[in-house]
Amino acid sequence: MALQDKYKELVDAAKASGITNLQVREQDNVLYIDGEAPSFTVKDQLWAIYDKIDPDYRAADVVMNITVAASAAPEEYEVVKGDNLTKIGKKYGIGWKEIYEANKDQIKNPDLIQVGWKLKIPKKA
Template sequence: MGLQEKYHDLISLAADLVIADLLVREQNNVLYIDGTAKSAEDKEKLWGVYGKIDPDFRAADAVVNIEVADTITTDYTVQKGDSLSKIGKEHGVSWQVIYEANKDIITNPDLIQPGWKLKIPIV
């Protein structure tokens, strides 16, 4: 079985996720998969599939180098009466996306304070 055949599910998922600049090549009996994912979630999906193919990560026959694209954000200052859900609706994203982008500021997504400057990911 060739390496591209062995890692077919991983390569297919990378294509399905539209990994930017996807490059799959074999060199010296090692499969190299390079590219840029749109999100950390997409990168984790790829690692999940890789883990199913090589559960102990011991085969040493594949190098997966997937970067995560920088997320473009806009700044927003929390106003009195705001909630993450309300802010998310105004910007077309879920409250979870805002929470994930601001975990360095927000410890409890139900408690945000007026005056906080949040990053709102643009999707």
């Protein structure tokens, strides 16, 4: 039960954020957290909480197996001439920051996107 106390914030966030089929169990000094997140944003938020509790992941006392609901899979959009993140966001009914956050691996400067890039478009929250 000590691990559930240590990671209470993480478990509480999982419960509050709509994780379905949530299972939390302690076994052999490891806390297992399983379930399905409604979006990639929720999954990323849980990992951010874990990172805050154990920044270097050195304790190795948590196994988080959080999948993302298939319906939350992002759509893909290919950038065309004249596009910017705001314009693309309006097309999908989301903000430019959501597109930027979903594509940080590719976009270094949100004001500079290139024709031909394939961007992940997250589902509306």
